[in-house]
Amino acid sequence: MTLETRKKIKLGIFVSTAIILLITALYFLGSKQSMFSKTMLIHTYFENINGLISGNNVRLSGIDIGTVSKVEIRGVTKIYVEMSIEEKYAEFIGINSVASLGTDGLMGNRLVNIEPGINYERVIKNGDEIQSKEVLSTDEMMLTLDKTNKNISIVSEDLVNITRNINKSKGTLYSVLLDTSLAESVNNSLNNISEISGILKNFSSDLLQLSTDIRKGEGVLGELTNDNSRTHVQFDSTIANLRISSENLSRFSNTLRETMDSIKFAKGSVSTLLYDTVVAGQLRSSMANIDSGTVQLNELMNALKENFLFRKYFRRQNKNK
Secondary structure (H helix, E strand, O other): OOHHHHHHHHHHHHHHHHHHHHHHHHHHHHHOOOOOOOEEEEEEEEOOOOOOOOOOEEEEOOEEEEEEEEEEEEEOOEEEEEEEEEHHHHHHOEOOOEEEEEEOOOOOOEEEEEEOOOOOOOEOOOOOEOEEOOOOOHHHHHHHHHHHHHHHHHHHHHHHHHHHHHHHHOOHHHHHHHOHHHHHHHHHHHHHHHHHHHHHHHHHHHHHHHHHHHHHOOHHHHHHHOOOOHHHHHHHHHHHHHHHHHHHHHHHHHHHHHHHHHHHHOOOHHHHHHHOHHHHHHHHHHHHHHHHHHHHHHHHHHHHHHOOOOHHHHHHHHHHO
16 A cells, blocks of 8 residues: 555545534534533423433523433423533523423424513522423424314205205295395384383383382372372271162162062052053143143233233233242
8 A cells, every 4th residue: 555545545534524523513503502601400391201311402482492301201201301502591480480391483493492481589599490391392283183174064064955945945045045124023023022122121110210219109009009198098097988889789779679660560650650651652642632621721811912902901910920
């Protein structure tokens, strides 16, 4: 092997080593950005980390403050996650802060988001544990979205079938939806109901006012409901008098009925005058004759007054009156 060949081999090994070292340095600088800063360790527990691995970022209010240093399974549904964060950010993280899983972009790497606590008693210290909360993962969201899409598809098909049946049948629902005259009738009915409601409202107000006046003892009804009022006494007296008058009228009616029965079945002159039709006819004829005689007598007297033999006599009588 010549000297020139050995030099080329040594140069190749050197270049390869330098490239490997550069790649390693870039990896550590990219995944562990805080390797040269003073850090502290805190931890939390999750039920499902959804692909979170060591080296993923830890963020506080959108700012990278550290990395995930360790991920371990500590139970069936208990996963220990240790985080290395820079100490300069510790003053902004309370002991009641909450950690949750997130994604760096829509399809990026998993990361841990820390929500700073509010009104916390103290800030975190090295080795402290903070609470965690589970959030809906992308896979779960996709499954939920898939179920939602299927449900929407089923509902859309049912809605199309219902609409088609409504258009074919043209029944009550069709009339309710598309018949304008029915809409006008419903609108008129609603207007009538509104007017009736207003009337009832006014009537209720008047009735409430009347009830208030009665309770206060105002008006006739109010005075009647007041036991100590003079009107109430007069009303009671009037009712009593009406009751007595009603009893007297009832007794008079019974007496009159008994009298009429006695007259009807008796054989006296009163019974004859009231119930004998023959006598009634004769009596009417006699009254007619009397009326006729009276007229004729008046005419005779007038003729005597005009006669020269009796004219002085009647004048003398008038003067004496």
